[in-house]
Amino acid sequence: MSFWEALWLIVVSFAFIAYLLLLFHIIGDLFRDRETSGWVKAVWVVFLIVLPLLTSLVYLIVRGRGMTQRSVAEVRQMQAAEQEYIQRTAGTNPAAQIAAAKRLLTEGTITEGEFERLKAKAMG
16 A cells, blocks of 8 residues: 555544534534424435435524524533532532531521431431
């Protein structure tokens, strides 16, 4: 294999991988879009199979802005879910529960017996 053949193989391989990434991104965006009907999604997929390069370019031109908005919305939703999970689970370790019960005991909100019960529940 000559140098030029190897270079051509690298260029073609790069273009093919870039196309596959674009195709997967477009298909992922199609199925992420809740406003588009199933029939329209099916038509896009058929055209992606029949005329892949032309359809990909048309999709990027026509729906490119919406792709960005859906991606940003998905990232924000994931961040909000992660933040909610962190807030929900923060302070659930036994030491934090015992410290909170101790604070309640010090403030006089609970009795010594209630504190011991909460401490036992946190420990085990």
